[in-house]
Amino acid sequence: MIDKTVADLREAVAGITDGATVMVGGFGRAGQPVELIDALIDAGASELTIVSNNAGGGDLGLARLIAEGRVRKVVCSFPRQTDSWHFDRAYREGRLELELVPQGNLAERIRAAGAGIGAFYSPTAVGTPLAEGREHREIDGRTYLLEHPIRADVALISGLRADRWGNVVYRRTARNFSPIMATAATTTVVQVDEIVPLGTLDPEAIVTPGIFVDRVVAVGVRRWLRDGEFVGGVDLQGEPLAAPTAAPAADPATASIAGGDR
Amino acid sequence: MTDRLDRDALARRVAADIPDGAYVNLGIGAPTLVADHLPPGSEVILHTENGMLGMGPAPAPGDVDPDLINAGKLAVTELPGAAYFHHADSFGMMRGGHLDLCILGAFQVSQTGDLANWSTGAPDAIPAVGGAMDLAIGAKDVYVMTDLLTKGGESKLVETCTYPLTGVGCVTRVYTDRAVFDVTPEGFAVRELFGTTTLDELRELTGLRLSMLPTALPTASNTEESR
Numbered sequence: 387m388i389d390k391t392v393a394d395l396r397e398a399v400a401g402i403t404d405g406a407t408v409m410v411g412g413f414g415r416a417g418q419p420v421e422l423i424d425a426l427i428d429a430g431a432s433e434l435t436i437v438s439n440n441a442g443g444g445d446l447g448l449a450r451l452i453a454e455g456r457v458r459k460v461v462c463s464f465p466r467q468t469d470s471w472h473f474d475r476a477y478r479e480g481r482l483e484l485e486l487v488p489q490g491n492l493a494e495r496i497r498a499a500g501a502g503i504g505a506f507y508s509p510t511a512v513g514t515p516l517a518e519g520r521e522h523r524e525i526d527g528r529t530y531l532l533e534h535p536i537r538a539d540v541a542l543i544s545g546l547r548a549d550r551w552g553n554v555v556y557r558r559t560a561r562n563f564s565p566i567m568a569t570a571a572t573t574t575v576v577q578v579d580e581i582v583p584l585g586t587l588d589p590e591a592i593v594t595p596g597i598f599v600d601r602v603v604a605v606g607v608r609r610w611l612r613d614g615e616f617v618g619g620v621d622l623q624g625e626p627l628a629a630p631t632a633a634p635a636a637d638p639a640t641a642s643i644a645g646g647d648r
Numbered sequence: 649m650t651d652r653l654d655r656d657a658l659a660r661r662v663a664a665d666i667p668d669g670a671y672v673n674l675g676i677g678a679p680t681l682v683a684d685h686l687p688p689g690s691e692v693i694l695h696t697e698n699g700m701l702g703m704g705p706a707p708a709p710g711d712v713d714p715d716l717i718n719a720g721k722l723a724v725t726e727l728p729g730a731a732y733f734h735h736a737d738s739f740g741m742m743r744g745g746h747l748d749l750c751i752l753g754a755f756q757v758s759q760t761g762d763l764a765n766w767s768t769g770a771p772d773a774i775p776a777v778g779g780a781m782d783l784a785i786g787a788k789d790v791y792v793m794t795d796l797l798t799k800g801g802e803s804k805l806v807e808t809c810t811y812p813l814t815g816v817g818c819v820t821r822v823y824t825d826r827a828v829f830d831v832t833p834e835g836f837a838v839r840e841l842f843g844t845t846t847l848d849e850l851r852e853l854t855g856l857r858l859s860m861l862p863t864a865l866p867t868a869s870n871t872e873e874s875r
Contacts, residue, residue: 413698413735414721415714439735466776467721477774486775489697490739490782497736510743510782513762513816558732559698560715565734593734610713618711622723627710 390552391581391602395425398575398603402431402540405458409496409536409567410438410448411543414467415623417560419544419577420447421605426542432456437496437536439489439563441465441473444623449473457482461536463489488516491533493566499535500569500598508533541571545594548578549585552599553592557608561593568598575601579608651843652825660685661842662751662793662823666692673697673742673783675752675765676720679793682751693729695747697779699738702730719779739779742786750787752780754794754822756809759835759856761819763792764811777814784815796824796853803854805829805836826850830861837861 392398399422402408408426412418427450434457441460442449451457453472460482465473476482487495488510498506507530511517521532543564545554554576556564568574576594581604610620619627653661659681666672666682668690674680683705686692694703696718703718704725712723741747756764763784766777784790794804805822821839822829827850828840837859838847851858 414717416698416717416721417715464776464778466774474774478772484775486777488777488781489735489779490743490786493735493739494743508743509785512785514781514813515767516777516781556732558713558715558726559696559700559717561732561734562698563735566736608715610715616713618707618713620712620714622712622714622717622721624714 388552388596389550390596390599391550391604393603395421395577395603395605396429398422398577398601399425399429399540399542401573402426402429404431405433405435406431406539407435407437407537409538409541409543409563409571410436411541411562411564411567412448413439413559413562414443415447416558417544417556417562417564418447419542422542422544422575422577422603423447423451427451427454427456433458435459435461437461437492437538437567439463439492440467441470441484443467443469445472452476452482455481459483459485461485461487461492463487463492486516492536493563495533495536496563496570497566498533499537500566503535505532505534507531536570538567538571539573541567541574543567543574543576545576545578547580547582547587548576548599548602549582549587549596550602551584552576552594552596552602553587554578554594554596554599554602555587555591556593565594568594573600574598575603577603577605579606579611580604651845653842654825655681656685658793658823658825661828662791663687666690666749668692670748671695671701671741671746673747673750673787675750675780675783676718676778677753679751679753680718680720680722682793695738695741696724697735697738697742697783699733699735700726700730701733702727704730739782739786742779742782745786745788747783747787749789749791750783751791751793752783754792754804754819755811756804756806757792757794757819757822757831758806758809759831761817761831762809763790763814763819764809765792765814767812769812780814784818789820790815790818792819792822794822794824796826796850803856805854805856807856826853829858832859834859837864839864
């Protein structure tokens with residue numbers, strides 16, 4: 387019998403060692419596995435290389451991992467945001483290294499790793515400073531750059547629901563990098579709102595088949611959902627709105643019923 | 649009268665040129681405004697790099713869904729017919745030439761269509777490129793939407809970009825607050841003049857030998873000077 391579910395977040399991140407390369411799903415706050423990152427901070431690993439589109443915003447999740455001094459290098463496309471103060475400070479103080487990768491090359495390099503591609507040529511960044519020192523090749527009259535896959539020891543990603551085989555579905559634009567990161571790591575760990583019985587997920591709708599997933603942990607339902615339906619009443623960080631603006635969607639009771647700390 | 653279009657008027661002008669049925673990516677910042685001015689009833693399908701086609705306008709304050717954001721990480725909505733996909737597919741849509749159009753901001757555009765919009769090259773700046781380079785070389789047409797001049801009064805249309813490039817020879821048209829320019833094999837050609845702007849004035853402001861497209865028309869409020 388296959389059961390990839392683990393009891394808690396501590397078990398979900400067990401075995402992540404100092405110096406590991408860790409992919410972290412998410413685009414900004416959407417799809418960022420904040421609970422898994424918190425568990426990683428508690429577990430103590432440091433000198434990490436983080437592969438993620440952004441380098442954290444605010445004080446939570448990836449931003450906190452950087453603030454805690456656990457990150458040696460960030461591979462990402464867009465570290466600078468209005469609220470990326472923890473990354474900004476660490477970068478300016480020379481405490482971490484940045485490898486800047488155009489977003490599409492980042493995605494395709496991750497995809498290539500998961501698909502067993504040795505390397506590929508991409509037209510993105512030709513003629514720009516990011517092409518300096520790189521192998522160029524002309525194919526059918528167009529110039530391309532050689533791009534290598536990006537693999538990781540661990541991928542930490544966030545989904546909506548999973549079953550014990552590790553089949554995962556996502557929600558809206560919280561999907562972003564997670565399906566490709568799930569394919570590119572030695573160990574893929576998925577946090578989901580809820581784990582559902584095998585056979586419950588529509589096989590036609592499964593985005594990440596369980597073959598790519600090693601561990602699944604449930605962290606509680608998003609507070610903007612109730613019985614799978616969107617009920618709103620939160621801000622972009624998922625925090626309940628201070629003052630209800632539209633009943634019943636903004637009813638503060640919604641958040642407590644939905645539970646979880648998301 | 650003023651001789652320049654404001655941001656909203658420029659967004660309306662850009663929106664008017666987007667054909668029904670086009671797949672379009674709007675860059676973060678000013679280009680996002682174009683979404684508010686798409687002709688009613690036209691089915692222009694907006695792509696957002698973080699994995700969605702069929703993006704709708706911002707939600708009402710109580711209906712913000714943190715799982716539904718655009719490339720600028722702002723809350724958006726889902727239109728009927730929308731589709732979600734992962735990042736590799738999203739950028740395959742760009743690189744693979746499936747997007748009809750993207751509209752980007754710019755620091756500089758050269759007369760050969762080179763685009764600089766991701767870095768001013770300042771030594772203390774934290775570099776961030778996002779999807780700009782993929783968009784610039786991917787979409788079938790790349791329109792730039794920007795003020796003609798920087799805040800310091802320098803032309804953003806240049807002979808050769810001095811800022812780090814985003815893409816080479818990728819821009820096909822530039823919408824500015826004073827005029828619309830096509831990038832042609834002979835350099836920038838004025839397609840339309842706004843307000844009281846004249847071709848001579850544009851030549852003076854940009855320092856470029858600009859041509860006038862034979863089809864170029866002055867706007868209705870602008871007859872004498874621009875001929």
